[in-house]
Every structure is written in structure tokens, then in C-alpha cells.
Amino acid sequence: MFFVTFMVEIMKKQLHFLIPFFAALLCFPAFSQVEPGSGVLHCAAKGGCRHGFIHKNSEKKLFSYDVTYIRFNLNIDPAQPEISGSVLTRFEVSGDLSQGLEMELSTAFTIDSIVYKGLRVTYSHSGDYNLIVNLPPSQIPGTIGELEVFYHGIPLDGGGFGSVGRAQHNNVWAMWTLSEPYGSRDWWPGKNDLTDKADSIDIFVRSPELYRTASNGLLISDDVTEGYRTCHWKHKFPIVPYLIAVAVTNYEVYSEMSYSAGVPVEILNYVYPENKAAIMQQTAQTAMIMELFSELFTPYPFIGEKYGHAQFGWGGGMEHQTMSFMGRFDFEIIAHELAHQWFGNAVTLNSWQDIWLNEGFATYLAGMSYQHFFDGYWWPRWKTLSIGFVTSEPGGKVFVEDTTSVERIFSPRLSYYKGALLLHMLRWTMGDDAFFTACRNYLNDSRLNYGFAGTSDLKYHLEAVHGKDLTGFFEDWYYGEGFPSYHVKCNQLASNDYRINITQAQSHPSVSFFEMPVAVKFKGADRDTTIVFDHFLNDQSWIIYPGFKIDSIFIDPDQWLVSANNTYELINKSGDVDLYPNPSSSQMRLILSVEPESVKVFDLAGREVSVNFIYEGSGVTVDVGLLRQGYYFIRYVVEGQTGIVKFIKN
Ligand SMILES: [Zn+2]
Known part of the structure; x- marks a missing residue:
């Protein structure tokens, strides 16, 4: 099911961002209707949906x-x-x-x-x-x-x-x-x-x-x-x-042909006669989406019958099995309802608590349709709007506690978009191969296919392929609420050596820490590099050698994470010597922008001790592992100048 009112506020906020792209829209002659979240505002236009409370929960x-x-x-x-x-x-x-x-x-x-x-x-x-x-x-x-x-x-x-x-x-x-x-x-x-x-x-x-x-x-x-x-x-x-x-x-009826894994599938459309000409232009996009989903996941689940659209007077769409009812026919809603034929219809949620298995997947598959057909503008924009929408409030869980509230079951922010972004983050964490393999295994599982599934069934298949326990992920993102805000500190130790420190704050107290891989892009004058940090502790530090001077930083540049209000600090320093880690028990780095003529280590009594060292990158790596515990000095000579740094071996 798909209905739209929720993106409007986000769209308003993004207007400054949209205007420059009107020119870009003109470059899509056949697909200028693909704007996400556009079109009929059903609930607003008709004086409110009956999102009331139902009489009782019939699941029991x-x-x-x-x-x-x-x-x-x-x-x-x-x-x-x-x-x-x-x-x-x-x-x-x-x-x-x-x-x-x-x-x-x-x-x-x-x-x-x-x-x-x-x-x-x-x-x-x-x-x-x-x-x-x-x-x-x-x-x-x-x-x-x-x-x-x-x-x-x-x-x-x-x-x-x-x-x-x-x-x-x-x-x-x-x-x-x-x-x-x-x-x-x-x-x-x-x-x-x-x-x-x-x-x-x-x-x-x-x-x-x-x-x-x-x-x-x-x-x-x-x-x-x-x-x-x-x-x-x-x-x-x-x-x-x-x-x-x-x-x-x-109705007037027309049909189109699609192929699912090479097998023809009729796309049968029942539309109002007065709208037929316009809708025909839009339903023409169905075939390529059918082919995409068949390739990414499994063949169309109802092969041998048909897929179809029937126009109706409700402003959104509804994925009735093999015949979605459509109030509008833009690219995103066509993709969303078609996606439900796999996620929702062939495999149906076994409780309304798990509605994200329907709506999160359908929303994400519509996003992935942008990625495959309109990357460059629409896919990044889908990610920006979706992350902005989910993080527009500090709390809210994907898991539905109160299934008597239709309004909560179909919460666009939580069941649709946060659900979609959970899948997006699982894909990021696991990698494409593992993620799509797990999704295919879930759809093909004979216990689930043409039957019912819960979140634990999906988790089982994800873990089986990933080879790692995802309990923590689901605790944080499915049962927990909120999202992290990252702060990345980047301290220059010498010309091309940096200490990176990442901290996160949580928007909601239900989660104490979101363990996620965090990508950070470091940009210099004419180069950049992106490094993925496995962020499992707050205030965690790493040393990096990008090989160039960093002048700007982008946190999660490809928008894989649900996060907001991220900040960074870049502290460049000028020529000072630095030695780290200090104290040390094994290797240390002495940061020098020029290769030294000599490097010697002395104990407190002034006796030279023997250590191995090598000049690499922009400094000297000194192995102090064999030294006894205590205080020492490194004395080095660069361009005739002698420098001394004190350190502790522990
Ligand atoms: Zn839906």
C-alpha cells in the first residue's frame, strides 16, 4: 500500500535544493513524472483518511x-x-x-x-x-x-x-x-x-x-x-x-508485455477511458521494473497468470495480488506496488507488527529502481529525502507494538522509510552479494514462499549468508529508536599522517550505541580517498596515511546510514614533531616530513639502546618492543638539526 502526504514537509524543506534541478528534469523526456512523493495528496485533498482505531485486533x-x-x-x-x-x-x-x-x-x-x-x-x-x-x-x-x-x-x-x-x-x-x-x-x-x-x-x-x-x-x-x-x-x-x-x-483495457527471467508476463491495465492516453505512457515503465526485480530477486511469483493495474478513486496504490489498484501511475508507485508481489503477497507478513516486511521492502525496491534506472540525480535524492524524513523526529521504532492502530501500522516514517533504510543499512553492512543472496533465500524458503514470514525469518536468512549474528543490529534499529549523530575529529600529526577520532551521540535513550561501519571521505587539493571505519566504540581512534594533505571531510558520503547532524573538526598543524602512541609497548611512529640522517634511542642514564626502525610514509616507525619498561629518548637528526623526544615504554 502506498499513500503520500508525508514527503510534503520534507519537500518544502528541500525546495532550495530542488529548484536548480528543474533544468535537469527537462533531460528526462520520457520519465519526467518520476519525482518521488509527488502527485495526489489523498488524505489532505479529501479531508483526512479514516486512520481511526479499529474495533479490535482480530489477530488474536x-x-x-x-x-x-x-x-x-x-x-x-x-x-x-x-x-x-x-x-x-x-x-x-x-x-x-x-x-x-x-x-x-x-x-x-x-x-x-x-x-x-x-x-x-x-x-x-x-x-x-x-x-x-x-x-x-x-x-x-x-x-x-x-x-x-x-x-x-x-x-x-x-x-x-x-x-x-x-x-x-x-x-x-x-x-x-x-x-x-x-x-x-x-x-x-x-x-x-x-x-x-x-x-x-x-x-x-x-x-x-x-x-x-x-x-x-x-x-x-x-x-x-x-x-x-x-x-x-x-x-x-x-x-x-x-x-x-x-x-x-x-474500464478500458489494454495490455503490455514484460519478461520475468525470460518468461513473458502480461501487464494488463484497466483504466478510466478519459485517462487512458496519459496512463499508457506511464505504465510503459512497468516492464523494465518487472525485469529488474526478477533479476535482483526471483522470477515474478505469479507467473502463468498476469500482473495488472486497475485505476481506482483512492489517492494511493494497493498491491492486490496480481492486480494493483492505482490512484496514480508515477514511476515510484508503479515500482512500489509491483515490489509487493514478492514482498507482501508471495511472502506475507504473519503479524501486522512486522508490516515493515511489506512496506520497508516495497519502499526500498522503489528506491533501488531509481538507483538502477536514474542514478545520478534521483537515487541520491531518494536517499537524502528518506534519511531526512526518518530523522525528522528523534524517536520511533520500526516494530509495531500497537496493531489496533491502523495509523501506526502504516506510519510512513517508521514502517515505510525507516524500514526501507534498515534494508539499505543491512546491504551496506553485509555487501551486495550477501544481501541479495539472503533476500533470494528468504523468498525461496519453502516454509515462507506463498505463506507467511516474520522478522525472525528474514534475520535467519541474513545471518546464514552473512555469517555473523545480527541481533545487535535489530536491537538497535528495529526494536530501538532514534539514530546517531557522528562527530569526526581529524588531527594532522605530520604532513600526511592523521589521527581520526569518531564519536556518536544518540537521538533517543533506548539505544546506547549504534555499531556501524562508517565511511568517511577525505579530500585534498586534487585527490580524495574514502575509508570505512568499523565504529564499535565511542571515542574510537585510528591513524591514517592518506598520502595527501586533507582539506575537507565528508561523513557517510554515499548515504548508507540513518544519521543526521553530523559534524567534523579538521586540525592541521605546522611542522611539529609528534610521536605516537606514547606510551607504547611495541611500535611507535615518529612523524617527520623529511627522512632523518640518524635516529638513536637512549635510556635515562644516556646509554644508547638498540632498536629497529624504518622510514616509511612521512615518518619513522620505531620498534621498541624489546626494551624494558621505563623512560627513553629518541634523538634524531634532520638536515643537520638534532631533535629529542621523550617516550615511555610500557
Ligand atoms: Zn506498500
């Missing part, structure tokens, strides 16, 4: 059956608010059904009858959603049952993002469903939760002839009889309730 329900198949027979006339029809559920008994079989359906609907294996059965329908169906006794585990609920009514505006929407475009009505996260019960009776996928579904929608229905899977038939059109869609892959959807209006 205990069901005693597994759904194997669902068949929808619906009558939808978008010009009328009422829907009617039946939903048949085939299931296998997995527990005790003596107290009835639990389903959910909004009590805004009237149930006409419920039929179990050809016989009417009794039921109770109460509260907001509770539907308990009384089955004949002897429902032992393993029994296959089939019941069909006949119902009609006017759907309420549910929680979340609306569940069922209806609006006019160009004086024609459209009706669509939008169930994520809990809204399927606002339009059909079923097992509304995240623990069970139906193995396949059939969807029949009957409407006045003017209208066509877009839905999951393949269009099997589109028949018109006596002024009514019935569209039959069939989907043969496992699917979770929130990804089942229908959209009905006077």
Missing part, C-alpha cells in the same frame, strides 16, 4: 479450520451503494467446531441464508462483525466442509482506508474494495486474518453491461446477457483475505 482470534478455496458471486452496480450475493468457503476442520464456526462480516449486512453441504444451517450475527455458524455435529479434524453465505446490504465505511469506496469519474460511477488491513469483513463473510491463505479463488461479479470488473488472477470469461455483464476471474495461487479485491467501472 482462534479459528478451528483451514480455508482451502473461496468462490465469490457478487452483484455490484457501482451506481448503487448496495451489494448482494454469496461467498462460498471450502475448509478443512482443524480443531473443535462444536461451538460453531467463526467468521466475520459487518452487521451492516443482512444475511439471507447460510447453506452447509446443501442444507440451511443456523447462525448468530452480532456485535460489529461476529458471525458464528452452527454446523452439524461430528466435525472431526480433517473433515472437508463447504458453506455458502448469502447476504446483501450497503457496506459501511470501515476502519483503515475505507474497505469499500465509491466515486464518480467523468460522470460514471466506480466502486472498489480496499481491505488492508482488516477490511475484508466490511464486504464479504470469511476468515479475516493473517494465518491462512486460500489455495485458490473464483470471483464472479455481475454488473450492468457498461461496467467491467478488475480482480485477481486470470479473466476466464466476460459474458453479456440481457444487459448484464458477468466477469469471472480465477486465481490459482495461495492468497490472504486482504489481498482479494474487486473494482468495477466502465
